[in-house]
Amino acid sequence: MTPLLSVNGVTKRYGAHIGCADVSFELYPGEVMGVVGESGSGKSTLLNCMAGHLTPDAGQVIFDTRTDGPRDTLTMSEPERRMLGRTDWAFVHQHARDGLRMGVSAGGNVGERLMAVGERHYGDIRGKATDWLERVEIASNRVDDRPTTFSGGMQQRLQIARNLVTGPRLVFMDEPTGGLDVSVQARLLDLLRGLVRDMGLSAIIVTHDLAVVRLLADRLMVMKNGHVVEAGLTDQVLDDPQHAYSQLLVSSVLQV
Amino acid sequence: MIELKDVSKTFTLHNQGSAVIEVISNVSFHVAPGECVALTGASGAGKSTLMRMIYGNYLTQSGSICIDDVDIVQAEPREIIALRREVLGYVSQFLRVVPRVPTLDVVADPLRALGVPAEDAQNRARELLSQLNIPERLWSLSPTTFSGGEQQRVNIARGFAHAYPAMLLDEPTASLDATNREVVLSLIEEAKARGAAIIGIFHDEAARARVCDREIDVSAFTPGLSSSSEAVGQKKETAA
Numbered sequence: 001m002t003p004l005l006s007v008n009g010v011t012k013r014y015g016a017h018i019g020c021a022d023v024s025f026e027l028y029p030g031e032v033m034g035v036v037g038e039s040g041s042g043k044s045t046l047l048n049c050m051a052g053h054l055t056p057d058a059g060q061v062i063f064d065t066r067t068d069g070p071r072d073t074l075t076m077s078e079p080e081r082r083m084l085g086r087t088d089w090a091f092v093h094q095h096a097r098d099g100l101r102m103g104v105s106a107g108g109n110v111g112e113r114l115m116a117v118g119e120r121h122y123g124d125i126r127g128k129a130t131d132w133l134e135r136v137e138i139a140s141n142r143v144d145d146r147p148t149t150f151s152g153g154m155q156q157r158l159q160i161a162r163n164l165v166t167g168p169r170l171v172f173m174d175e176p177t178g179g180l181d182v183s184v185q186a187r188l189l190d191l192l193r194g195l196v197r198d199m200g201l202s203a204i205i206v207t208h209d210l211a212v213v214r215l216l217a218d219r220l221m222v223m224k225n226g227h228v229v230e231a232g233l234t235d236q237v238l239d240d241p242q243h244a245y246s247q248l249l250v251s252s253v254l255q256v
Numbered sequence: 257m258i259e260l261k262d263v264s265k266t267f268t269l270h271n272q273g274s275a276v277i278e279v280i281s282n283v284s285f286h287v288a289p290g291e292c293v294a295l296t297g298a299s300g301a302g303k304s305t306l307m308r309m310i311y312g313n314y315l316t317q318s319g320s321i322c323i324d325d326v327d328i329v330q331a332e333p334r335e336i337i338a339l340r341r342e343v344l345g346y347v348s349q350f351l352r353v354v355p356r357v358p359t360l361d362v363v364a365d366p367l368r369a370l371g372v373p374a375e376d377a378q379n380r381a382r383e384l385l386s387q388l389n390i391p392e393r394l395w396s397l398s399p400t401t402f403s404g405g406e407q408q409r410v411n412i413a414r415g416f417a418h419a420y421p422a423m424l425l426d427e428p429t430a431s432l433d434a435t436n437r438e439v440v441l442s443l444i445e446e447a448k449a450r451g452a453a454i455i456g457i458f459h460d461e462a463a464r465a466r467v468c469d470r471e472i473d474v475s476a477f478t479p480g481l482s483s484s485s486e487a488v489g490q491k492k493e494t495a496a
Contacts, residue, residue, distance in 0.1 A: 028334050186355035193354060197369065215354050219333045233312060233333040240314040244270030251271065 002064050004029045004170060004202050005050070010059035012045050018226035019045035023059070025221065025231065029169070032196055032203045034217030034234060036210060036249065042226035043206045044174055050204065051091050051172045052081050063088075063170070086116045090163035094175035096155035100147050100162065106133060107143040109162045117166055132161040136191060153184035157191065164195060171203040177212055189215055210253055214238055222246045257422050257453035258287040258310065263319035263329075265302075265309055278479040279305050283319070285472055289421070292444065292454040294468040297475035303457045306474055307424050310455065311346050312336040323422050341369050345420030347428050351399060351411040359385065359402075360395045363413045370418060377417075384413040388439055405431050416443050423447060425456040429463045441467055 003026035012019035020042035027033055035043045048054040050061050052073060061073045066088065073081055085091070093099040100109050110129035119125050130140045136157040138150075147155050156176065163171065176192065177185040193216060196203060205217060213220055213234055220237040222230040222245065230243040241247045263283045269275045280302045287293050295303040308314040310321055312328045321328040324343045326335055340346070345366075353362050360381050361368075367377035385395060388409040394402065399410045408431050415423070425444070429437045437460070444467045447454060458464040464471070 031334060031337075190354050190356050214352075218337050232315070233336055235313050236315055239308070240267075242268070242315060247270050 001028060002070060003027060003062075004031075004064050005204075006060070006062040006070070007050060008060040008062070010046065010049050010056045010061065012042075012049050012054060012056045018042070019054075020049065020223070020226045023228055025228075027170075027202055027204065029202055030200050031219060032201075032205065032217045033219045033221065034213030035204065035206045035221045035223060036208060036213055037223035038208065038249075040225075041223040043223050045226075046223070047172055047174055047204065047206045051089065052085060053091075086113065087166055088169045090166075090168040090171045092156075092159055092163055092171060092173040092176050094178050096147070096152070096159040099159040100155060102148050103146065105144045105146055106138065106150070106158055109147065109158060110165050113162055113166050128165060129161075132165050133158070135195075136161045137187070151184075153180050153188065156180060156184075156188060160188075160191070160195075164199070164201075167199065169202060171201055173203060173205045173207075175207050175209075176205065177209065178207070185212075192216060210238060210250065222249065257289045257324065258455065259320075259322045260285050260310070261320045261322075263306075263309065263321060264317050265305060265314065266317055280309075280474070280477050281479055283474075283477045287422075287453040287455055289451040289453050290448050291470070292448055292456060292468045294464045294471045295455060295457050296464075296471050296473050297478070301473075301475035302478050303474045304426060307346075307426055307455065307457060311340070311344065311424055341366075343421050345415050345418065345423040347412055347415035347423070347425045349408075349426050349430065351407040351414075353399060355400055356398050358396045359390065359399045359410055362399055362410060363417055366414060366418045380417055381413065384416060385410075387443075388413050389436055405433070405436070408432060409436060412440055412443070416447070419447070419450060419452070421452055423452050423454045425454060425458075427457055427459060429458065429460045437463065 005027040008024050010023045011021050023046055035046065037043050045054065049056040056074065062070050063073050063084065064070045073084065091099065101112065104112070107126060107129040110132050111125040114125050114128060130143050133143055134140055138154055138157060147158055150158060177188055180188065189212065195201065205213065207213060217234045220232065220234040221228050222237060222243065224245045230237055230241065230246045237246060238250055241250050261284050263280065265280045267277045267279060283306065295306060297303055305314060309316045310328065316329045319329065323339060326339050328336060360378055363381035363384060364377035367380060368374065386392070390406060390409055399407055402410065412428055428440050432440060441463055444454065456468065458468070
């Protein structure tokens with residue numbers, strides 16, 4: 001089996017400061033990988049380097065494209081990479097406002113991505129948008145409302161609908177449940193898990209919440225000061241951490 | 257089916273003065289299809305640790321643990337995940353679920369992960385839940401609010417939903433009443449009859465005597481606990 005994504009030696013420096021250093025891993029179709037670490041550990045830098053939002057100083061990000069097989073997305077032309085960003089890739093931001101158009105209706109937010117890949121029939125687009133709003137549990141009578149009238153949890157679910165409507169194969173998520181209250185978080189986790197299983201998605205989830213990765217991720221990577229200090233099966237890293245920092249991280253979680 | 261060779265495990269506690277604790281050294285044994293082996297030994301002897309090593313939940317420092325030609329000690333995470341999905345079942349003592357998911361879906365989940373259609377998976381879940389005496393009115397609720405015994409039974413139903421060729425059972429009959437204990441024991445007997453290789457921890461001696469073919473005393477492999485007449489590294493096996 002070909003990996004969906006191969007990351008080789010990705011390094012990003014901010015001047016003399018290290019963002020992330022020499023990160024390598026392979027992600028296979030259907031796998032969900034969590035990246036954890038304290039703030040400043042480089043996890044968001046890594047995610048943004050992989051998703052093409054930042055240009056790494058060194059390394060390769062090889063994606064198994066539908067048409068041409070494995071290609072390094074860092075050496076792709078900008079239009080090709082943008083096309084990938086609209087079709088096979090999705091990026092769920094921590095703050096839904098960063099991933100949504102706040103001045104456009106909920107249906108428009110979902111429909112925009114469909115139009116970006118060439119759909120032109122208004123009825124079809126509206127139909128698909130309504131269908132996706134229902135899949136993320138937003139009532140269909142809210143399709144014409146703007147996201148500004150939505151709660152934080154609804155905005156986050158709308159962002160997920162907007163991202164998944166084009167049937168991506170790889171989803172990057174940056175703290176998808178951060179800033180949401182726990183009951184909304186549980187609902188979102190349940191939704192994400194179902195979508196990952198039913199659509200066979202691969203995903204990379206950056207979070208500092210260990211409970212979230214335990215439920216969603218198959219594999220886990222622990223980062224500290226820009227370096228990957230430990231990687232493995234999620235429950236193995238959480239239940240039997242090997243590195244001093246992972247042990248500290250796991251033992252610092254408050255029991256409820 | 258399950259083959260352990262010279263398996264050893266140490267814990268290094270980096271944040272507590274880098275203390276190194278040797279938990280298990282040089283365990284070797286084999287479990288054949290259709291056989292049920294009990295892990296015995298006093299609390300703290302390393303029974304659960306050994307079981308978690310076999311499941312790939314704890315990292316093994318040396319030796320090999322082969323299940324269906326996959327060596328858990330060397331395998332990539334995705335190989336272990338595939339093995340757990342298809343071959344290796346585990347009934348732990350605690351139920352861990354996504355909040356808000358109905359009991360029926362929790363139990364059907366292992367089958368859904370194998371690609372079984374929702375309808376068939378739910379039918380199997382219904383069958384197991386009624387067999388384990390979980391009232392039908394609870395099926396649509398999340399098990400997070402259930403009593404300890406009910407959660408344990410949901411966990412067992414989930415563990416037996418798919419006919420795994422290898423199974424690990426951590427105290428499956430703990431906190432169950434006589435009727436449900438009987439149901440669980442018959443589920444184990446059925447699994448053995450269809451050829452599953454089973455490793456179990458049973459504090460319930462009568463249950464152990466009934467379903468287990470052999471016993472392995474884990475304390476014989478625990479450094480520091482083996483000061484008894486038992487020589488370190490020697491297997492203690494008694495036919496049931």
